[in-house]
Amino acid sequence: MILIEHGTVITLDRERRILADGSVLVDGRDILQVGRAAEVTPPRRPDRVIDARGAVVLPGFVDTHVHLSEHLTRGLLLDDIPVDRYLPDWLIPLYSVITPEEERASALLACVEMLRTGTTTFCEAGTLFDVPAVADAVEEIGMRAILGRWTWDREGGPGRMQQTTEEALRANEEMIERVHGRAGGRIAAWPLLLGFGTCSEVLMRGARRLAERYRVGWGMMHFASHPSRKTADRIPLAELDAMGLLGPTTKLAHMVYVDDDDIALLARRGVKISHCPTAGLKHVKGLAAHSKVPEMLARGICVSLGGDSGNGSNHFDMLRMMYLVSTIYKDSRLDVGVMPPEQALEMATRRGAAALLLEREIGSLERGKRADLVLYDADSPEWRPLLNPVNNLVYAATGASVRTVLVDGRVVLDDGRLTTIDERALYARVERLAREQIERAGLPIESKWPIIR
Structure with a gap:
């Protein structure tokens, strides 16, 4: 069980509620509760508590x-x-x-x-x-x-x-x-x-x-x-x-x-x-x-x-x-x-x-839906002042503010770090494989400006 508490929660629920001090309780792969922080009450001690103060929480x-x-x-x-x-x-x-x-x-x-x-x-x-x-x-x-x-x-x-x-x-x-x-x-x-x-x-x-x-x-x-x-x-x-x-x-x-x-x-x-x-x-x-x-x-x-x-x-x-x-x-x-x-x-x-015919499972933060959610670091310049969170998200936010991501209740990005794969090793492999594929295809790698090696 994971409790994400005291964040600005943009629920995308039917009423499109935005909770200025909201919490989301995740049990397994599902959302168990969403609401004002004072009203979200775990039935047992959570395995993890994520402090979402200074964060904006959205569905993935x-x-x-x-x-x-x-x-x-x-x-x-x-x-x-x-x-x-x-x-x-x-x-x-x-x-x-x-x-x-x-x-x-x-x-x-x-x-x-x-x-x-x-x-x-x-x-x-x-x-x-x-x-x-x-x-x-x-x-x-x-x-x-x-x-x-x-x-x-x-x-x-x-x-x-x-x-x-x-x-x-x-x-x-x-x-x-x-x-x-x-x-x-x-x-x-x-x-x-x-x-x-x-x-x-x-x-x-x-x-x-x-x-x-x-x-x-x-x-x-x-x-x-x-x-x-x-x-x-x-x-x-x-x-x-x-x-x-x-x-x-x-x-x-x-x-x-x-x-x-x-x-x-x-x-x-x-x-x-x-x-x-x-x-x-x-x-x-x-x-x-x-x-x-x-x-x-x-x-x-x-x-x-x-x-x-x-x-x-x-x-x-x-x-x-x-x-x-x-x-x-x-x-x-x-x-x-x-x-x-x-x-x-x-x-x-x-x-x-x-x-994708998944409207009953994802797309909003509501009880019973899958716990696919994202925490954005609002203590970054594009998010402040937090007068209208939706305006800031669409017109100003960048991926640099994505802090933590859950999919199916599992934390896959934890405070900026991928938990499931070796990211650096992937980048090295991609650099090698890309050139090998392009060479086999018989295509050139071109640049308008000279690349000095």
């Missing part, structure tokens, strides 16, 4: 779209590479040669970054190959995750990048059988397709059937490319709906180019949307001019946030994503009332949980 963030395997080559792609050449010239060669050891190290690096910036749960984008190896990494570091494997049947590439429809579906079913439910249910597996027009109707229908059979969600990337670009990412939502693919267990990532009819259809079907603001800006998807995230939210659509990839947004920092989503749409709509910080925080917590 939920990142609903991450490409784990690209963290090993983060920063490799220069800005003058055309976006439509990312996949064929760079990412396919890298993915085609990545080893289980490299996928594991890349996943660990991504998880360290997420934990250190307040994220406790994520959904992989569906771009893994050795999913069990990555599940090992996630289990070791202690995060909550949904994993998916690289799945398409209309595109190809060297070796394993070429898949038939039958092979792709069989591989997904084998993945679910091996991975789903690991770590006491902390790790799940979904059929997550690449999307962007790379998947046949038979494959999409098959993925949906797999999801129904195993009672999980499914998803893919969709509507991310500007109409001026040559792309297969053109399947109308009405056509997907006619295939029976849209529903409350469907998660679509990006979804930049939608019209009012699309929004109405998404709302009727209860489809979940993962919005990736940092990647959208870096990949020049036209967010400010074209994205209708505020309009989707206004129609009651569940829109969450995704970090995307190590060469897309280049980071998985939810604090930076919340800042962006709270500011870019204010400017594009010329309305300071658009996307208030409270809405951005809901996208990073409650809506993220709902997108």
Whole structure:
């Protein structure tokens, strides 16, 4: 039993209570009590008491779209590479040669970054190959995750990048059988397709059937490319709906180019949307001019946030994503009332949980939910004065203030120190493996400015 006492607790509960002097009592992996410090009474002596004076306590963030395997080559792609050449010239060669050891190290690096910036749960984008190896990494570091494997049947590439429809579906079913439910249910597996027009109707229908059979969600990337670009990412939502693919267990990532009819259809079907603001800006998807995230939210659509990839947004920092989503749409709509910080925080917590069908387990600090929570050091410049904790969190806070993180009731970051892995050893391994993977892929490591060694 762990008692976290006398902190500023942003509960994200139904009433959205903020407790100026609050406590959270954790019993095993669950939250037992949340309330005013004077009212939280442990039934027995806690095994540990964490003094949260000078700290802000929140539910862990939920990142609903991450490409784990690209963290090993983060920063490799220069800005003058055309976006439509990312996949064929760079990412396919890298993915085609990545080893289980490299996928594991890349996943660990991504998880360290997420934990250190307040994220406790994520959904992989569906771009893994050795999913069990990555599940090992996630289990070791202690995060909550949904994993998916690289799945398409209309595109190809060297070796394993070429898949038939039958092979792709069989591989997904084998993945679910091996991975789903690991770590006491902390790790799940979904059929997550690449999307962007790379998947046949038979494959999409098959993925949906797999999801129904195993009672999980499914998803893919969709509507991310500007109409001026040559792309297969053109399947109308009405056509997907006619295939029976849209529903409350469907998660679509990006979804930049939608019209009012699309929004109405998404709302009727209860489809979940993962919005990736940092990647959208870096990949020049036209967010400010074209994205209708505020309009989707206004129609009651569940829109969450995704970090995307190590060469897309280049980071998985939810604090930076919340800042962006709270500011870019204010400017594009010329309305300071658009996307208030409270809405951005809901996208990073409650809506993220709902997108992953985990709203009964995570996303808020309430009795009976899993103890996934983060303590921020408010005795740091970006947090003071603590007049409006939500404003400070979304507009000012950085990952440097993340002090302690619990996942499933386990302390995985303790006063700034990771408790589950050797962080320094990981960084050394990543430096070596990154260069080995890039060399096998036959790609250069370039810099606009000279690097003197």
